[in-house]
Amino acid sequence: MDCWSILGIQKTQNKQHISSAFEAFVNSHEATEHEQIQTLRRAQALALQYADFTSTETQFSALLDKVLSEPVKRQNNEYWAPVLSALHQLESIEIDRTRAYVFAMFINHFDDKDVAIEGRLVPQDIVQQFSETYNWEFNRPSLSQFFVEEKIEVVLNYSVISSPSSLNKRDSLQPIFSKRTLFLNIGLGLFIFGVYWMYKQSNEPPPSIEAPAPISFDTNLLACNKVISAEPTEDFNTCLEFAKNGNMAAQKRMVWAYSRAGDYLDWQEVFNWLKVTQRYEQKAKILSFAVMHFMGNTPELKEMGERGLTRLVNQNQANANVVLGTMYALNTNVLPQSSNPLWLFERAYTKDPNVLAPIDLSTIFANGYLSKPQPEKAKSILQDTAEKYFPNGTNNVAWFLSTLDQNTIADPSFAIGLAKQVVEDPKYATTHTYVDTLAATYAANGQFDLAIATQQEAIGHVKNLEISDENKEKLVSEFTARLTMYKEQTKVVETTLHKDKTVFFETLQKHTLNRLLNSFYQNITAPKPELKPEQ
CATH class of the missing domain: 1.25.40 (Serine Threonine Protein Phosphatase 5, Tetratricopeptide repeat)
Structure with a gap:
């Protein structure tokens, strides 16, 4: 049942009407148990969210409901095309406002026993697109305010599609993730952006926040710190077991280890572990779509990866803006261009100047790479x-x-x-x-x-x-x-302003992707023993 059926009223944006319906039920003999009241509270909260919808959000929910409620339409991708188009055009604030209500619509869909019996569920890839756009997994705590855990689990489990097995394991991404830009190569990597560009607001180091010590710590986990590639050493195998058993630090090390250049580079494994870590790590989503696009050896995979990046751009993810912007600037996109790349770069800089440094954005404008200088x-x-x-x-x-x-600036x-x-x-x-x-x-x-x-x-x-x-x-x-x-009357020269356009955007793309990958390289430290007061 949807929130309107629970409250016993027609769909409305009249908040007073919604609150009155809730109070009427609570005060009646029909809602005496705690569980019933909780159900009513959740229904009221969802209805009040709907009451705040703008006309765009109301139209989108109506469009979704129209396809979702009809068996023939919900199983036909042609009917989903305008819904997905509208979904990808939602602004970040519209996504935040409609997240719970749209999730409720899918819960009602899966609750419909006739739908399950007839096998007329929404195609899994459609639900996955909604899950990724709304970032349901990451926002699970907020969803739990509206829904019981069992129902959340049903939708999220259905939205997870198993990893594609047709990724090139080693070759295709070599031009993108070159050996010279990998994390451990001495003296290189980030030198273009960083010898003197230390982006800090003060000379003081940031305050450290000490996490509470876990109840127990297995010192064998420290083997992950010795893993520098996916070579099946004893340390790697130990770390791999921790990763398989759900340790997040070990899972991140697997992403990084399998991406190292050399005999054990395996982009399929990188992708597999990115799919695991994206449940709690935002950067994993961007990387997983990038790997699909750059490493996919079928047009379908490359297109799927680019669509994923576009969805993250619609959520104004700064790194996704830069990656998709460089693809457009280099003409390596496989789908029609959906945004002006210059706008994408400005958007990324505005969102987070640590993702696109000001010297890079100023270089783009000074050279007129995407417009006149x-x-x-x-x-x-x-x-x-x-x-x-x-x-x-x-x-x-x-x-x-x-x-x-x-x-010339x-x-x-x-x-x-x-x-x-x-x-x-x-x-x-x-x-x-x-x-x-x-x-x-x-x-x-x-x-x-x-x-x-x-x-x-x-x-x-x-x-x-x-x-x-x-x-x-x-x-x-x-x-x-x-x-x-x-x-000797000579000035210092460290930077070439007027670089070749292709070289500039290829370098920017490599830097962005490698910075994301290297963020998965984190040393694990054993918690300090708790000092006991003297007796």
Whole structure:
């Protein structure tokens, strides 16, 4: 029974009518037991959610109900096409508002005994698309406020489709996940985005939150820390057993281990473990669809993977925006383009600037990769970053602009102004890295006398650091090398602004996918023993 049948009223958006129906039942002899009252409360909560629906949400629920309630239509993909199209056009806030109500519609569908007996259930792949768009598994705690656990389990179990077995195990993704960009390769990987771009809002490390210690800890789980590939060593087999038994840390290590380049790379296994971990790890969904698209050896799998990424884009998942945007920019999509890639990149940056760094977005605008060159737009992105993330962001923007091979984004004086803002703050006046940046901005503007004097000051600050002699010697050597360049009337060049479009987007795609994969590499630590008070 749906919420309206339970409350004994017609579908309505009149909240007073809904509340009155609930109170009437509770006060009647028909609702005396606790379980009955709980059922009524859940029905009232769902009905009140419906009362808040916008016209778009009301129309969508009506469209879904029309197909779901008719046996012939609900088993025909042609009738589902407009429903799925409407589903994928819902905004994030609309998805949040309709999540529980739509889930209730599927629960009612599975509760219908005639449907089950006749074998006229909704196709499993349709339910899976709804489950992925609404992220039902991840939102299970909120769903439990409206439904009993047994009914939730029925829908979620039906929505899980077994892993496809037609993924290329080793070859297809090699251009995407190259050996040079994998996590353990020394000195490479993220160097394009990170030597000086340290995206932090303060110099202080984030506060650590200590999780409560488990009741017991099996030290054999620490074998996972020694797993560096899927080679069937004793440590790998131990970790694999923990993963099979449901240990989340071990399951994540399996994702990472099977994705390592070499003899034991197996993308089918990567996909299998991603399907397991996506129940509690959002990033696994994006990766599983990416693996299907890039590794699938049939057009159907590639299309299924791209559709999945598109659904996550409709939920405004920042990483999905970047992956799909790079596919469109590189023309590697197999489905018709559904969004402007430039809009996808801006959307990703707005949602999370750690997913798409401001230097990357400004590079896209400065080069006009997806439109005409827009240097002013590129400058405004960097200026916004400098203002929001003082002093590190301010310093990093100044360094980026002053060490470009050809700075067509802003006048050199702009970078000088940013660097001065930092070092003129008494708290940062003697910070060697910030003074070093100011010297580089002077050199980029051709003011080499100022660059020399400022760099000598920076070297003096390094010598005053309380660090090991070895590290101090390395820093002095690095800073002195730049001082020599300034004496030779030469600026520092670290970044090429005008890169080839294909190279840029391929690099961005590799970086995004590898960063997601490497997030599954997590060291496991044994909990500290609890200190007992002295007797």
